[in-house]
Each structure stands twice: as structure tokens, then as C-alpha cells.
Amino acid sequence: MASGEGTAQAAFARFVRRAIDNARMERGWTVTDLAAQTGIGRSTVFRWLAGDWHDYPELAKVRGFCVALDLPVAAAFRALGLPEAGSALPRRGNDGPVEADVRAILERLADPAVSVEEKHHIRDLLRYLAQRPIRQPE
Incomplete structure (x- = not known):
């Protein structure tokens, strides 16, 4: 992960962690279930969780992730440091x-x-x- 807790990587990782935790609690989904429901590969989900990316995640994938989990896309974009994009x-x-x-x-x-x-x-x-x-x- 990039250094510092205030980085876009860390903020987005926290957003994804909360989304996964909620999906587990509310829907009983595992990461495998989440990947299947969102159309995003498990490895991508784990990279997002680890903040292991240098270029921004594909915004279409972020949108798909949010839509499948009934999350506001704007919140994900804000976590990425893109407030107006959402x-x-x-x-x-x-x-x-x-x-x-x-x-x-x-x-x-x-x-x-x-x-x-x-x-x-x-x-x-x-x-x-x-x-x-x-x-x-x-």
C-alpha cells in the first residue's frame, strides 16, 4: 500500500472493506460470492483491499461493484479522491x-x-x- 493513511489507496481500501463486511453481514456473501455478484475478479477485490494499485481502478468496475452492493457510487469516487466524478x-x-x-x-x-x-x-x-x-x- 502507498505510504500514509490518508492516501486514495488507503481510503478506497477502507471503503471496500466496509462494503465487504456489510455484504457478509447483510447477505452472507463471501469474497467469492461478492466477486461473482459484482463481476469483479477476486484478485481485483483483494488488490483493492490491500490498496495495491498505482493507477486508479477502472471506474466501470467501481460502478459495477457499487451497483451490485446497492452503494452510492459517489462515496466510492470520494474515497478515490474524485468527488465530482460521482x-x-x-x-x-x-x-x-x-x-x-x-x-x-x-x-x-x-x-x-x-x-x-x-x-x-x-x-x-x-x-x-x-x-x-x-x-x-x-
Whole structure:
């Protein structure tokens, strides 16, 4: 691993470790299961865990890892030191109320201080809203 606890390698390794620990606790997945579900090879997962990389991990693999584990991609990108790369919405000074609400939700999902239970609740509510039939005016 690169020297120092503040490096992108160390931060991303901590992110991956938390994701693996959560997958083990919540889904009963081993690293082999995780690799199969995310489409990322076990050796890649172990390199990420060890912080053993010099060039940034392939962002498509990072996205796939996050999607399979229902994690915010923005959090992974922040761990890599790429805060804007993970933003779903570009920051603009003239954001309307909807954009501001969406940004607040994304930030809460990416916040490591927010509990796993709260993040699940937010995601469940978002899934419900996304799948709910649109009401037609009468």
C-alpha cells in the first residue's frame, strides 16, 4: 500500500472493506460470492483491499461493484479522491428545489455517518416512488 493513511489507496481500501463486511453481514456473501455478484475478479477485490494499485481502478468496475452492493457510487469516487466524478448532478448556483432535494438525498446516502438502516429506508422509499404509478389528473 502507498505510504500514509490518508492516501486514495488507503481510503478506497477502507471503503471496500466496509462494503465487504456489510455484504457478509447483510447477505452472507463471501469474497467469492461478492466477486461473482459484482463481476469483479477476486484478485481485483483483494488488490483493492490491500490498496495495491498505482493507477486508479477502472471506474466501470467501481460502478459495477457499487451497483451490485446497492452503494452510492459517489462515496466510492470520494474515497478515490474524485468527488465530482460521482456526482449525479453538477453543482450549479441556480439549482431549483427539486435538484436541491435530490442532491441532499445523494449526500445523505454517501455520508458514512448515516446508518445502514437509514440508507436502506431512503433507498426503499426511492424504489417505491420510482415504481409507483403516476396519478392522472381527474
